Amino acid sequence: MAETKSVIGTQNKKGQTYTDTWKMMNEAPRTPSFFTGSEVIKEALRRASCDVMIAYPITPQSEAAALIGELFAEGYIGDYFRGESEFAVMSQCAGSAFGGARVFTTTAGPGTMRAMENFPMWAGSRLPIQMIVTCRGINSPLSIQPDTLEIAYLLNTGMLVWHAETAQDFFDWILKGYMVSEEPDVHLPLALCCDGFFVTHTKDVVNLTPANMCLPPYDPYRSPVPCMDMECPPVRMMRDPFVMKSNYISYATHASWQQEIWAAVERSRKHSIHWLNGLIDTENTDADVVIVASGTAVSQGREAIRLLEDEGVRCGLVKVKTLRPWPEEEIREATKNAKHIFVPEFNVTGWLAKEIRATIPNPHRVHAGPHVCGGMTMPPEIIVSEIKTALGMKTFSLAGRGS
Amino acid sequence: MIKKRLNIRMSGLGGQGAVTAAHVMAMAANRDGKFSISNPFFGAEKRMAPAESYCRIGIERIYDRGELVFPDVIEVFHPQVITMGKSYTMPFYSGIKEGGVVIINSGQPLLSEEDVQRLEDLNVAVFYIAGTELAIETAGTELSTNMTMIGSVAGITNCVSMEALDGALQERFGKKFVASGGTASLDEAIKKKFAKKEMLLAKNLATVKRAYEIAGEWAEKNKIELRVGNPAVAA
Numbered sequence: 001m002a003e004t005k006s007v008i009g010t011q012n013k014k015g016q017t018y019t020d021t022w023k024m025m026n027e028a029p030r031t032p033s034f035f036t037g038s039e040v041i042k043e044a045l046r047r048a049s050c051d052v053m054i055a056y057p058i059t060p061q062s063e064a065a066a067l068i069g070e071l072f073a074e075g076y077i078g079d080y081f082r083g084e085s086e087f088a089v090m091s092q093c094a095g096s097a098f099g100g101a102r103v104f105t106t107t108a109g110p111g112t113m114r115a116m117e118n119f120p121m122w123a124g125s126r127l128p129i130q131m132i133v134t135c136r137g138i139n140s141p142l143s144i145q146p147d148t149l150e151i152a153y154l155l156n157t158g159m160l161v162w163h164a165e166t167a168q169d170f171f172d173w174i175l176k177g178y179m180v181s182e183e184p185d186v187h188l189p190l191a192l193c194c195d196g197f198f199v200t201h202t203k204d205v206v207n208l209t210p211a212n213m214c215l216p217p218y219d220p221y222r223s224p225v226p227c228m229d230m231e232c233p234p235v236r237m238m239r240d241p242f243v244m245k246s247n248y249i250s251y252a253t254h255a256s257w258q259q260e261i262w263a264a265v266e267r268s269r270k271h272s273i274h275w276l277n278g279l280i281d282t283e284n285t286d287a288d289v290v291i292v293a294s295g296t297a298v299s300q301g302r303e304a305i306r307l308l309e310d311e312g313v314r315c316g317l318v319k320v321k322t323l324r325p326w327p328e329e330e331i332r333e334a335t336k337n338a339k340h341i342f343v344p345e346f347n348v349t350g351w352l353a354k355e356i357r358a359t360i361p362n363p364h365r366v367h368a369g370p371h372v373c374g375g376m377t378m379p380p381e382i383i384v385s386e387i388k389t390a391l392g393m394k395t396f397s398l399a400g401r402g403s
Numbered sequence: 404m405i406k407k408r409l410n411i412r413m414s415g416l417g418g419q420g421a422v423t424a425a426h427v428m429a430m431a432a433n434r435d436g437k438f439s440i441s442n443p444f445f446g447a448e449k450r451m452a453p454a455e456s457y458c459r460i461g462i463e464r465i466y467d468r469g470e471l472v473f474p475d476v477i478e479v480f481h482p483q484v485i486t487m488g489k490s491y492t493m494p495f496y497s498g499i500k501e502g503g504v505v506i507i508n509s510g511q512p513l514l515s516e517e518d519v520q521r522l523e524d525l526n527v528a529v530f531y532i533a534g535t536e537l538a539i540e541t542a543g544t545e546l547s548t549n550m551t552m553i554g555s556v557a558g559i560t561n562c563v564s565m566e567a568l569d570g571a572l573q574e575r576f577g578k579k580f581v582a583s584g585g586t587a588s589l590d591e592a593i594k595k596k597f598a599k600k601e602m603l604l605a606k607n608l609a610t611v612k613r614a615y616e617i618a619g620e621w622a623e624k625n626k627i628e629l630r631v632g633n634p635a636v637a638a
Contacts, residue, residue: 034433144446146469198468202442203429299466377469 007216012049014075016214021179024215025172025275030207037167037200041106041132042067043208044174049215051078051101056089059144060196061106061134068104086111090118090131097127098228100220102178105129108196109136109143112150116157122189123158123261126225128181128218129189130174131159134196135295135346137375145375146195148295151323152351158261160190160268161324162276163294167199167206169321175215176275184222186268188261195346198296224264269325279327282334284316289387290338292331292356294320297344303380304344308387315387320352328359340390341366344383348373404502405632408461409562412471413552414490415480418450420549423575423590424478425456427553430571431563432460437631440465444491453489460562460631473498475629476560478552479507480534486513496522503527504629506555506618508534508548528627530559532617541613542606546593550607554614559622562631565615569608576603 007018019028024047035043041064045053053072055065072080078101083089089105097103107115112133122129137143138150154161160181164170173192181190194200220227272279289308291301298319305315318334320327335341335356343353343366353368360366370386372378388395411428415421422443429441438461445454457471470491477499483489485507492498496505496518505522507513510533514522522529534551538544557563563571576590577600594603621627 034430145444197442197444202440202468203426204440205433205438296468299468302466377472379470379472380467381473 012214016047016212018049018216019213021175021215024209024213025175028209028213030209032205033208034203035167035206036063036203037170037194038063038067040167040171040206041174041200042071043211044171045071045104046076046211047209047214048104048175048178049102049217050104051218052093052096053077053080053104054083054089054092054096055080055106056083056086056111058086058108058111060136060200061108061111061132064106064132064134064200068106086115087118090115090122093129093131094118094122094125094127097122097129098125100218100227100229102182102218103127103129104132106132106134108134109138109147109150113138113153116153119154119157119159119189119191124257126187126223126264127189128178128187130177130181131189131191132174133191133193134200135193136196143375144196146198146296147347147373147375148193148195148345149347149349149373151193152347152349154191154193155323155351157191158188158258158265159324160186160188160265160272160322162190162192162322163320164192164194164199165295165298165319167202167204170194170199171206171208173276178215178218179275180268180271182218182222183268183271184224186264186271187222187224188264188268193295195296265325272322272325276321278330279320279322279325280330280334281319281321282317284314285318285334286337287314287316288337288339289313289342289391290316290318290335290340291342291344291383292318292320292335292352293344294323294352295346297346297378300378300380301344301383304383304387307380307384311388313387313391313393323355326355326359331356332360335360335365338365340387342383342387342390343368344378344386345369345371346373346378347371404628405630405634406475407463407631407634408459408465409476409560409629409631410471410474410500411458411460411476411478411556412474413456413458413478413480414484414492414495415454415456415549416450416483416489417445417452417454419454419480420546421454421480421552422456424549424553425458427568427571427575428458428556428563429460430574431557431567432458434567434570435564437461437562438463438465440468442468444470451483451489453484453491455491462631462633473500475500475503476556477503477505478556479505479509480548480552482507482509482513494518496527499525499527501525501527502629504559504627505529506552506559507531508552510536528625530555530618530621532614534614537613537617538610541610544593544596546596547607547610550610551614554611555618557611558615558618559627560629560631565612568611572604572607572611576600576607
């Protein structure tokens with residue numbers, strides 16, 4: 001066996017020190033910076049030892065993609081290029097990952113949908129690509145504003161799906177995400193989602209790790225499937241006749257492999273708990289009323305809780321950090337005391353409420369809403385109104401938007 | 404009125420720098436040690452199309468983001484926001500909180516009698532400033548209109564200090580900043596207009612200061628108080 005030598009403590013060509021990721025994320029000093037979410041994505045990538053970034057413009061991810069282009073010009077990214085379409089980008093990401101690269105890309109809304117065929121292929125090929133999804137409306141008429149409907153489509157691709165609330169989540173989770181998705185017993189792509197504009201274009205304080213520290217590089221030979229190299233070229237994947245033939249063995253192969261992908265999603269659970277300090281965050285879950293949310297709906301929920309406190313209503317909060325793996329046990333435990341569970345969502349279908357209803361006992365406790373969609377903002381006052389109405393309390397009319 | 408949080412909605416047209424204004428305000432508040440968040444809201448990034456931005460400044464951590472539906476202050480960067488309804492919210496003052504302030508970039512009154520009455524009923528003060536003219540006069544370009552709007556809101560509310568605004572402007576225009584493709588190119592356009600960054604910063608700051616003084620005098624004369632602080636301590 002070839003001798004392996006740790007790169008920790010050595011420097012890359014930019015003079016950054018490859019640092020133990022746990023130490024970098026948990027022990028290194030942090031500098032508060034006032035940045036937009038897009039700038040924060042760039043700063044995370046600066047520290048990610050990323051080999052390849054592939055870009056294609058679509059609002060609201062275009063800024064992040066452009067800023068990462070600057071990183072490439074500065075020499076922090078191995079390679080950077082633009083695809084011909086979102087489908088092409090995701091296919092090129094696959095090619096790069098097959099070739100052993102740590103890959104990053106960003107997308108949004110209709111672009112995510114256009115590339116959708118690639119995502120089960122990524123998962124099936126066990127490619128630990130990280131894709132930022134800056135959610136926006138996907139339907140016609142077009143909207144460029146945030147609407148989390150596209151996340152619903154990603155949930156069953158076999159990818160890991162995390163939903164960031166803030167730019168701080170983004171910074172930390174981009175780096176930690178690679179640590180989870182590159183584990184040999186996981187080795188799956190990660191869709192790291194956020195609500196576009198509300199995170200990408202919002203200026204907020206974010207605590208950054210030192211720029212002279214970076215992640216250890218990706219080791220493609222930790223992949224649980226044969227690593228593609230010159231001795232085992234990509235064409236090998238499609239060469240086995242039993243995979244392509246329509247017979248029992250073929251079906252059994254696919255069925256067992258699909259189960260293995262979902263088993264890998266489950267195996268990511270322990271790593272996600274380790275790196276994210278749990279799959280959910282909770283506050284005051286002994287209250288009768290609990291808000292369960294993901295993404296910026298959590299932030300709006302936090303403001304609603306403040307407003308409710310002023311009126312003497314105590315309300316708990318569950319922040320769902322990972323949607324895949326789904327924190328089933330955690331949500332069941334966190335909501336066991338709740339008489340009313342409210343699930344505010346930035347989409348029309350209420351996919352999160354449906355998942356929660358399918359998870360907990362006495363699902364009639366779940367109030368699916370409030371919902372906003374098409375890119376609309378969810379004022380905390382709407383959440384307050386929904387909760388007060390359900391509790392039989394008098395609430396002011398929001399008609400005419402308060403005028 | 405002293406409030407834990409000041410919510411400012413800036414309604415303008417594409418190319419006027421409303422997004423930049425909110426960013427600069429939030430950056431200044433952050434420099435002053437307050438909590439702040441800014442974010443934009445626009446459709447197609449196009450000149451003269453409606454563009455809105457929001458700046459939230461407070462004494463405790465701010466979670467709220469997205470469109471500001473219930474603002475304390477509304478700034479109208481262009482008369483067409485009112486006269487042609489180029490606004491994401493109609494009428495443009497929808498949602499304004501009682502005791503709030505409306506700041507309008509216009510040398511002449513634009514509101515209908517009905518609008519005036521509705522704002523009076525909500526005890527909302529209206530301040531007109533010929534911001535574009537002031538920008539042309541002081542900075543030599545209408546591109547600094549947003550500086551008059553920054554100065555106006557700062558002068559009336561004192562939510563950010565002039566020192567912090569100076570620092571925020573230097574930070575914003577002293578380095579390459581990408582808030583969007585359109586905003587970046589506008590930043591470059593204004594830099595070219597002034598040729599030198601130092602001159603740009605000096606003229607922009609002068610514009611902010613003039614608007615700050617004019618607005619401050621108006622607020623004092625009309626006994627308008629809308630500050631960020633801890634109401635419990637003040638009481």
